[in-house]
Amino acid sequence: MSMTSAAFPWENGRPPHLPCGTGDIAENVLTPGDPDRVRLLADMLEEVTDFGRKREFAVITGIYEGQRLTICSTGIGGPSTEIALVELAMLGAKRVVRIGGMSSLVAEYAPGSFVAVDRALGDTGTARTYRAVGGEAKASSRIVAGLVGAATELGLTCRPGVVASTDSYYFGQDRRYRPVDDGQDLSANFIGRFQAEGAIGVEMESEITMTVGGAIGLETGCLLGVHGNRATDSWLDDYEATQRNLLRIAGRLFSSTEWELRG
Numbered sequence: 001m002s003m004t005s006a007a008f009p010w011e012n013g014r015p016p017h018l019p020c021g022t023g024d025i026a027e028n029v030l031t032p033g034d035p036d037r038v039r040l041l042a043d044m045l046e047e048v049t050d051f052g053r054k055r056e057f058a059v060i061t062g063i064y065e066g067q068r069l070t071i072c073s074t075g076i077g078g079p080s081t082e083i084a085l086v087e088l089a090m091l092g093a094k095r096v097v098r099i100g101g102m103s104s105l106v107a108e109y110a111p112g113s114f115v116a117v118d119r120a121l122g123d124t125g126t127a128r129t130y131r132a133v134g135g136e137a138k139a140s141s142r143i144v145a146g147l148v149g150a151a152t153e154l155g156l157t158c159r160p161g162v163v164a165s166t167d168s169y170y171f172g173q174d175r176r177y178r179p180v181d182d183g184q185d186l187s188a189n190f191i192g193r194f195q196a197e198g199a200i201g202v203e204m205e206s207e208i209t210m211t212v213g214g215a216i217g218l219e220t221g222c223l224l225g226v227h228g229n230r231a232t233d234s235w236l237d238d239y240e241a242t243q244r245n246l247l248r249i250a251g252r253l254f255s256s257t258e259w260e261l262r263g
Contacts, residue, residue, distance in 0.1 A: 015087040018072065020051040020059050025091040026068040028254040030247065031084060031098045033205060035073040040240065041247045045069065056080050064247070065255030071247075074098075077167055078126030078208045085212045095219040097143060097253070099246040101227035101239065102163055102203035103173070105195050109226050111236035114158035114249065116147040117222035120207035121197050122165035127211040135215030137165075137207045143221030143253065150252035156245055163224065164194035165207035173202055174230075191230060201226070223250050 004011050013022035032038060035058035042048050045062030052058070056075030061068065072088060074081040085096060102115065109115065120137040127137060144160050151158030166172040174191045194202055206222040213220035225242035228235045236242065 015090065017054060017083050018051075018057050018059055018087045018091070019054040020091065022091065024049070024051055024059070024061060024070075025072075025088055025093050026061055026070040027092060027094040028067065029070040029072055029088055029093045029096045030250050031072055031074050031081075031088075031096055031209065032243070032246075033074050033076055033100050035075075037243055038071050038073050040243060041071055044244065044247055044251075045071075057084060064251040067255045069251060069254060074205060076169075077204050078124045081205050081208045082126050082130075082212050085209065085218065086216060089213075089216050089218050093218065095140075095143070095254070096209065096213055097147070097220070097250045098205055098209040098222040098224075099243075099250055100203065100205060100222075100224055101242075102201040102224040103228040103230050104201050104226045105191060105230055106200050107229065107231040109159075109200060109229065110232075111226050111229055111234055112242055113226050114151055114156060114245070115161045115163065115201060115224045115226070116144045116151075116158055117163050117206050117210075117224060118144045118160045119162045120165050120210055120222070121162060121194065121199050122207040124165050124167050124204075124207050127165070127207045130211045130215040133215050135211035135213075137210045138214070139210055139221040140219045143219065146253040147221060147223050147249055151249045153252060154245075154248055156249060158223070158249060161200040162198050163201040163203055163206050163222075164197070164199035165204055166190065166202060167204070169204065202230075
């Protein structure tokens, strides 16, 4: 009977969490949070192999604009995102771009627009752990520039910006956690603090993606679609078009030779 190491619980080249193994992962990977978005985007790729889903991790690999591309969901927040990044890197990923949603903190970023994150604020637990070994919440400058350029080619608006990442969806983003605003909800004005530090948006995975990715040798970036705007209290009810445009922008980045991302 084979024994799997507790310090390295892989078996036959397969990790304990992602539903795939050696040779299944492309060098370029997009990481949405929601596994259902992997299924949503699958029909935009050619020659797709669907490796299935384990827990929050759904993985496919296919061809987009002539280049091999993997899409792997991370789930919500730091711990599951760290698991996905580490296992992707060990399976051969070189570059990872998070594609997901954020709430804008400024009125001019309307729902449906896009942000290429160049830096993330925050103090999420997972990022704090990886800062101890040199990780920084900064994106690859060529990925940021490439995302903005790819969006422009596609006729879409994408601007670089700073976002704040938090481990909390409700209290940490000053959302009500009662169905009726009866004045009893706690508020610590987290959004005001994020704005004062220069953040134009808030979400839950960018700090982790860039800090963990940098520490383990991945080239990373984050492309976010604005799902809501806290300054105007507007919300994007149907985000399918925004999600598809995230793939169009990031896929164009990886398919172009202009930024020499093929390694």
